[in-house]
Amino acid sequence: MSAQHAGRGLVVLLTDFGLADQYVGQMKGALARVSPDLCVIDLSHEVAPYNIVQGAYFLAASWRHFPERSVFMGIVDPGVGTPRRAVAVRAEKRWFVGPDNGLLTLVLAHDAPDTEAYLITGKAQGSSQTFHGRDVFAPVAARLALGEAPETLADHIRHEGLLRAQWSVxxxxxxxxxxxxxxxxxxxxxxxxxxxxxxxxxxxxxxxxxxxxxxxxxxxxxxxxxxxxxxxxxxxxxxxxxxxxxxxxxxxxxxxxxxxxxxxxxxxxxxxxxxxxxxxxxxxx
Amino acid sequence: MSAQHAGRGLVVLLTDFGLADQYVGQMKGALARVSPDLCVIDLSHEVAPYNIVQGAYFLAASWRHFPERSVFMGIVDPGVGTPRRAVAVRAEKRWFVGPDNGLLTLVLAHDAPDTEAYLITGKAQGSSQTFHGRDVFAPVAARLALGEAPETLADHIRHEGLLRAQWSVxxxxxxxxxxxxxxxxxxxxxxxxxxxxxxxxxxxxxxxxxxxxxxxxxxxxxxxxxxxxxxxxxxxxxxxxxxxxxxxxxxxxxxxxxxxxxxxxxxxxxxxxxxxxxxxxxxxx
Amino acid sequence: MSAQHAGRGLVVLLTDFGLADQYVGQMKGALARVSPDLCVIDLSHEVAPYNIVQGAYFLAASWRHFPERSVFMGIVDPGVGTPRRAVAVRAEKRWFVGPDNGLLTLVLAHDAPDTEAYLITGKAQGSSQTFHGRDVFAPVAARLALGEAPETLADHIRHEGLLRAQWSVxxxxxxxxxxxxxxxxxxxxxxxxxxxxxxxxxxxxxxxxxxxxxxxxxxxxxxxxxxxxxxxxxxxxxxxxxxxxxxxxxxxxxxxxxxxxxxxxxxxxxxxxxxxxxxxxxxxx
CATH class of the missing domain: 2.40.30.90 (Bacterial fluorinating enzyme like)
Structure with missing residues (x-):
């Protein structure tokens, strides 16, 4: 991945939060606090609550229609607050940030040669225990979109250990x-x-x-x-x-x-x- | 239309796709692939499915509230896949891109002196037969918003032949x-x-x-x-x-x-x- | 407030308009007419119609997650067309623009030392009597987000006189x-x-x-x-x-x-x- 970006960084959001509540807006606020110059696109926020299958499909059907280096935040996270891992994954020349709960199953299905995985361990300052999308994932996604090196944000791990759900086959x-x-x-x-x-x-x-x-x-x-x-x-x-x-x-x-x-x-x-x-x-x- | 733009190009989206599916997000991805620096605004995606009357009204009621040179993508397209024409129309100092199915009836009602029409014939590389909004219309809209000459994107046709629906009168x-x-x-x-x-x-x-x-x-x-x-x-x-x-x-x-x-x-x-x-x-x- | 801005100006929208109609899109058009380079974020447009309590909560829960100098447009306005005041309020290092009807009650609850209030009196040229969000509030919000001095847009008033609703206590x-x-x-x-x-x-x-x-x-x-x-x-x-x-x-x-x-x-x-x-x-x- 080159250090040079053509145009501004791009973050694509996928959640099961719906648009009625203030949650998606607050996530975008957290992105804007890193940089108001990012391009932020909603893929969908109407994934059925906790429906990882549907979220996985939206990501798999969509990533190729966005520019290379786009950063996808996929937050469908029934296990928030439990010890499920938070990861940033590079695959198909894009980034995917979110919980390691099977949401990336279909994106990973092609075993793209550029696949790499990083474990997000740092907790944002003053972060709540219940809104990782805003407090943990958004700052990492914004910085990746600005071209920061993943090693400064998370720890390299083996991508073979990422969760792949069985329903995908x-x-x-x-x-x-x-x-x-x-x-x-x-x-x-x-x-x-x-x-x-x-x-x-x-x-x-x-x-x-x-x-x-x-x-x-x-x-x-x-x-x-x-x-x-x-x-x-x-x-x-x-x-x-x-x-x-x-x-x-x-x-x-x-x-x-x-x-x-x-x-x-x-x-x-x-x-x-x-x-x-x-x-x-x-x-x- | 001057070659100089004040600020970045602006694309306004009107569809009957709804916001629950990934379709609007993918269209925005296609716009960002041309340029992530465009300003993209949702007019509405909740036009009732296939309701050309409602879509025509949203466009007619709204264009004057957007800057000159804005490009409106109006995709309410019950005839996708049939031989209905794909057009880019200049009127009222804005651009309107979409199917020629009556959606522009109310915009054209004032017979603005700057009205011109272009036929979009090129098919996007690898385009699907069912999602013209993403694969055909978005690339044209993005390039018009960046100030490209319409002649490089489509063929000039007589604007008098554009479809105008009778319900409008x-x-x-x-x-x-x-x-x-x-x-x-x-x-x-x-x-x-x-x-x-x-x-x-x-x-x-x-x-x-x-x-x-x-x-x-x-x-x-x-x-x-x-x-x-x-x-x-x-x-x-x-x-x-x-x-x-x-x-x-x-x-x-x-x-x-x-x-x-x-x-x-x-x-x-x-x-x-x-x-x-x-x-x-x-x-x- | 410094004359220098880091990055582009940011406007955050909160309304009870819903996303099905063209109203939110037209407000964004009015913002883009002032500058298409603004960053515009939707906090929510699904506040229940006329529900000031819910709108007040969304603002209070959210402002701290947006950058300083952000401009919040809060348009939940059952009294539009009546003599309720239109105000721009500075508090907590952000701006809040909207009707003075209690919507800012929870934001004002901490009596931030930087609190100031301005009365919006000028009517936008050609403005309708029923859509102040687009015709009155959006131009003021956009100009504040660009860093214009509030005195050029509105008249300073005593912030102690702003409406604070009793349900908040x-x-x-x-x-x-x-x-x-x-x-x-x-x-x-x-x-x-x-x-x-x-x-x-x-x-x-x-x-x-x-x-x-x-x-x-x-x-x-x-x-x-x-x-x-x-x-x-x-x-x-x-x-x-x-x-x-x-x-x-x-x-x-x-x-x-x-x-x-x-x-x-x-x-x-x-x-x-x-x-x-x-x-x-x-x-x-």
């Missing part, structure tokens, strides 16, 4: 694929923990796919919402790096009864005696 | 005025598509106005909420450039059963045998 | 302490108007505390959520400068039926024949 079995719903968005699209690079080549254009759990429903593997026939459920690459279940101008969440954390089982319908949907002619790239 | 007839509700705000005030400059001179201080649809209700045409007698419905110029229906410390939306897109018919009550409300003494400017 | 009586709930947050924690510096030394580590109103419930006075036994209600210093009622990983709001503005009476249970909770062994500092 879909299971492939003769009976089908068992995936997790990572997120259901405002429009009802349901993102699965099936990353496009790994799974789309196996599923794209395949006839006779179906959802077998939680409901029986034919699936059409297609590239865009627009080509989905009305009322059909699609399995699409979407724009977030993971496959999505979607209904054209409808809600897959409502239609299929899915929510973040739900299991979804995808099968080859012919082998299950399930109803099937045919491939759309010409729906390939 | 109220109808005046012997039986009264037929208007549309553009928006109902947090406080229950309902904005009509009656711009103040055209309609307030005709209605200000008039006795015996009444709402005839969707409910029968006397209306008091007055300048401020404060002078409205308790429980009465007012027709006021408000602060947004359009006339509003309001109840002092109450909700006109709840009282009248209105919502964005509703029709509202205003009549001269004497001619309809409707109950009337008298002008407030001294309520003139 | 808890009552201590032989039968117990009568406090108000200032806020109930996303996690259900209920903040009381008992500032830590005054009240925690009196309550910390005391055996046999109980809530006597609105429900009978033993209270454990402890330092952190983590040490609270499951299902017990704690009275804690928290991170906001005021004592909080909390349930470990549960909602004190739901458990106790509290909401902003509620009365809460805390008693020494032995003297009331109420059930008691024992001190947690070792729970002292």
């Amino acid at each position: 879909p299971r492939e079995a003769p009976g089908g694929i068992v995936a997790h719903v990572l997120h259901a968005d405002r429009f009802g699209n349901c993102t699965l923990n099936l990353d496009i690079d790994t799974w789309w080549p196996k599923l794209r254009g395949r006839d006779g796919l179906a959802l077998a759990h939680p409901r029986h429903e034919p699936l059409i593997a297609c590239e865009t919402y627009g080509v989905l026939p009305g009322g059909c459920v699609g399995l699409l690459p979407g724009s977030q790096g993971f496959l999505e279940l979607a209904v054209n101008r409808g809600s897959a969440r409502a239609r299929l009864g899915l929510s973040p954390g739900s299991l979804a089982r995808i099968v080859q319908a012919e082998s299950q005696g399930l109803p099937t949907a045919r491939k759309i002619p010409g729906d390939t790239i | 109220p109808r005046e007839a012997p039986g009264g005025i037929v208007a549309h509700v553009l928006h109902a705000d947090r406080f229950g005030n309902c904005t009509l598509n009656l711009d103040i400059d055209t309609w307030w001179p005709k209605l200000r201080g008039r006795d015996g106005l009444a709402l005839a649809h969707p409910r029968h209700e006397p209306l008091i045409a007055c300048e401020t909420y404060g002078v409205l007698p308790g429980g009465c419905v007012g027709l006021l110029p408000g602060s947004q450039g359009f006339l509003e229906l309001a109840v002092n410390r109450g909700s006109a939306r709840a009282r009248l059963g209105l919502s964005p897109g509703s029709l509202a018919r205003i009549v001269q009550a004497e001619s309809q045998g409707l109950p009337t409300a008298r002008k407030i003494p001294g309520d003139t400017i | 808890p009552r201590e009586a032989p039968g117990g302490i009568v406090a108000h709930v200032l806020h109930a947050d996303r996690f259900g924690n209920c903040t009381l108007n008992l500032d830590i510096d005054t009240w925690w030394p009196k309550l910390r580590g005391r055996d046999g505390l109980a809530l006597a109103h609105p429900r009978h419930e033993p209270l454990i006075a402890c330092e952190t959520y983590g040490v609270l036994p499951g299902g017990c209600v704690g009275l804690l210093p928290g991170s906001q400068g005021f004592l909080e009622l909390a349930v470990n990983r549960g909602s004190a709001r739901a458990r106790l039926g509290l909401s902003p503005g509620s009365l809460a009476r805390i008693v020494q249970a032995e003297s009331q024949g109420l059930p008691t909770a024992r001190k947690i062994p070792g729970d002292t500092i």
